[in-house]
Amino acid sequence: MERGTREYALWTVGLIAIMVVAIFPVFWILSLSLKDPATISDGRLIPAEFTLDNYQVLFEGGFDSPLLRPLINSILIALIATTIAIVAAAFAAYAIARLDFPGKFAVLSGALAIAMFPAISTIGPLFDMWRALGLYDTYVGLIIPYLTFSLPLAIFILVAFFREIPWDLEQAAQVDGATPLQAFRKVIVPLAAPGMFTAAILVFIFCWNDFLFAISLTSSDASRTVPAALAFFTGESQFTEPTASIAAAAMLVTIPIIIFVLIFQRRIVAGLTSGAVKG
Amino acid sequence: MSDAPATEAAGPSAPKVTDRAKAERRLGWMLCAPAVIAMLLVTAYPIGYAIVLSLQDVDLRFPDEGGFVGLDNYGAVLSSDLWWQGLFNTAFITVVSVVIELVLGMILALVMHRAIFGRGVVRTAVLIPYGIVTVVAAFAWFYAFDPASGFVDGLPFVADDKAWFGDRWSAMSVIIMAEVWKTTPFMALLLLAGLTTIDEGVYEAAKVDGANAVQRFFRITLPLMKPAILVALLFRTLDAFRVFDSIFVMTGGGQDTESVSILGYNQLISRLNLGLGSAVSVLIFILVLLIAFAFVRGFGATVPQGRQEA
Numbered sequence: 001m002e003r004g005t006r007e008y009a010l011w012t013v014g015l016i017a018i019m020v021v022a023i024f025p026v027f028w029i030l031s032l033s034l035k036d037p038a039t040i041s042d043g044r045l046i047p048a049e050f051t052l053d054n055y056q057v058l059f060e061g062g063f064d065s066p067l068l069r070p071l072i073n074s075i076l077i078a079l080i081a082t083t084i085a086i087v088a089a090a091f092a093a094y095a096i097a098r099l100d101f102p103g104k105f106a107v108l109s110g111a112l113a114i115a116m117f118p119a120i121s122t123i124g125p126l127f128d129m130w131r132a133l134g135l136y137d138t139y140v141g142l143i144i145p146y147l148t149f150s151l152p153l154a155i156f157i158l159v160a161f162f163r164e165i166p167w168d169l170e171q172a173a174q175v176d177g178a179t180p181l182q183a184f185r186k187v188i189v190p191l192a193a194p195g196m197f198t199a200a201i202l203v204f205i206f207c208w209n210d211f212l213f214a215i216s217l218t219s220s221d222a223s224r225t226v227p228a229a230l231a232f233f234t235g236e237s238q239f240t241e242p243t244a245s246i247a248a249a250a251m252l253v254t255i256p257i258i259i260f261v262l263i264f265q266r267r268i269v270a271g272l273t274s275g276a277v278k279g
Numbered sequence: 280m281s282d283a284p285a286t287e288a289a290g291p292s293a294p295k296v297t298d299r300a301k302a303e304r305r306l307g308w309m310l311c312a313p314a315v316i317a318m319l320l321v322t323a324y325p326i327g328y329a330i331v332l333s334l335q336d337v338d339l340r341f342p343d344e345g346g347f348v349g350l351d352n353y354g355a356v357l358s359s360d361l362w363w364q365g366l367f368n369t370a371f372i373t374v375v376s377v378v379i380e381l382v383l384g385m386i387l388a389l390v391m392h393r394a395i396f397g398r399g400v401v402r403t404a405v406l407i408p409y410g411i412v413t414v415v416a417a418f419a420w421f422y423a424f425d426p427a428s429g430f431v432d433g434l435p436f437v438a439d440d441k442a443w444f445g446d447r448w449s450a451m452s453v454i455i456m457a458e459v460w461k462t463t464p465f466m467a468l469l470l471l472a473g474l475t476t477i478d479e480g481v482y483e484a485a486k487v488d489g490a491n492a493v494q495r496f497f498r499i500t501l502p503l504m505k506p507a508i509l510v511a512l513l514f515r516t517l518d519a520f521r522v523f524d525s526i527f528v529m530t531g532g533g534q535d536t537e538s539v540s541i542l543g544y545n546q547l548i549s550r551l552n553l554g555l556g557s558a559v560s561v562l563i564f565i566l567v568l569l570i571a572f573a574f575v576r577g578f579g580a581t582v583p584q585g586r587q588e589a
Contacts, residue, residue: 014390015397018390018401022405023407025423025460026411029419043432088314095307100303107315110315111314117322117564120544120560121561123543123547125325125557126325127547128553145321148317148322211413215548227413230414231414243427253412254410254411254412254415258407258411261407262406265406268409269406269468272465273472
């Protein structure tokens with residue numbers, strides 16, 4: 001397309017419109033987070049005066065601060081759940097992609113059923129069970145449901161990736177004198193790593209994003225994650241709305257994920273679409 | 280949905296099971312076991328337990344009362360206006376947001392597919408809503424519309440003192456908008472993946488036969504994309520049906536904007552009435568099953584992966 005033509009101009013306008021709509025809410029939160037709480041209601045898109053106070057307030061008081069504990073909880077819970085989910089999913093996906101055994105189809109359909117399962121239906125029983133087992137308001141109490149609901153996604157992505165791996169290379173390496181372990185480590189692991197990494201990113205985002213389990217199965221900062229903590233934020237006094245603090249906290253959990261998503265966008269797109277359209 | 284078809288078990292070498300095949304089987308089961316157990320632990324068992332709870336009078340605020348009450352909880356839920364209103368809200372939000380997402384997602388997918396330049400830019404941009412925590416997105420839209428902190432009322436053609444969250448339908452439209460903003464990218468990416476599987480040659484042939492762009496879209500693109508569209512619709516419909524985060528943040532279910540998930544949460548966690556709440560949970564579960572069933576049977580949605588296996 002030539003520069004300067006009408007089509008080119010229309011195209012450019014369309015692209016800019018898409019970008020503005022996509023970025024705008026983030027920009028608005030950023031703007032609010034930089035405003036002095038007293039001027040929060042001025043409706044200005046760009047703050048009249050910039051302040052970082054809202055960010056500072058979040059961490060005042062160390063572990064008793066509004067955000068530090070939830071932030072640590074979010075990171076640890078998501079990381080642990082992701083690690084376990086990827087290991088368990090990799091075992092299952094390897095078996096499904098490579099081995100012949102009855103029940104393979106049942107595992108895949110079961111995973112699909114769970115991908116559609118309404119989480120709200122498990123909240124009551126889990127709430128009751130976790131209280132009886134002492135898992136209520138603990139890391140484990142959140143990690144277990146995250147694991148369950150992220151496994152289908154991880155299994156589908158990994159099965160799709162593992163099916164593409166030329167497994168014969170493993171044997172070829174062994175024929176060339178590599179031990180089975182060497183063949184696995186030097187040939188299969190490098191081939192499988194991108195798929196595992198892709199699955200790990202998506203599972204991490206899923207855990208990071210969860211709200212329903214986080215507010216239902218926790219009751220204190222001992223295990224409350226950031227999305228849940230945001231919903232229970234209170235202002236400095238009864239009479240101030242915590243808008244600016246929430247905006248600042250929201251920014252802190254958003255920026256890393258956005259950077260992450262932008263760096264690994266190709267993988268994320270491949271992962272999101274791998275399970276869905278094949279076949 | 281979870282039963283293996285009989286054909287699967289009878290592999291090519293069904294009559295003789297060699298030791299090697301046996302070992303392979305055992306290894307297969309062992310490798311799948313951790314994932315299967317983890318998945319069942321938090322779905323099959325709880326839903327069974329929810330059914331048991333839903334038949335009892337369990338209210339944690341009054342632990343001494345209780346006992347088997349049969350279908351009374353279901354009767355109470357199904358005869359309450361709150362349930363039907365929640366169901367209507369949920370269905371309304373689901374249908375409206377999924378339809379808008381399908382149209383916008385299709386446009387975005389076509390833009391990304393046909394992009395002569397800027398394809399990467401669009402993909403980057405659409406991934407931002409996907410990456411954002413739903414609760415954060417909900418706060419962003421809430422603060423944009425809320426008169427106490429927003430700018431929307433300052434825009435031209437908007438009443439200066441419009442209380443967006445003080446009225447059912449304006450609150451619902453902001454909720455739907457937040458949902459659409461957050462999940463259209465997912466729809467667009469799924470549709471784009473379907474779009475790229477279409478052979479360009481078909482379009483060339485149609486062009487030669489004199490089909491215009493609109494005809495090509497409705498006669499070629501749409502029919503060939505049907506599987507991808509149905510899968511995207513199925514996943515988004517079920518996902519939208521679970522709508523919870525946005526409503527919780529924006530209205531907390533006030534102004535008659537409760538969804539069935541909010542209703543269930545309120546019964547279970549706020550009111551600690553596990554009996555009634557579980558009845559709501561089981562009803563939601565049944566509705567989700569029905570929707571999935573309708574998609575698979577009614578519209579012939581092919582379950583992803585399933586086709587490869589069968």
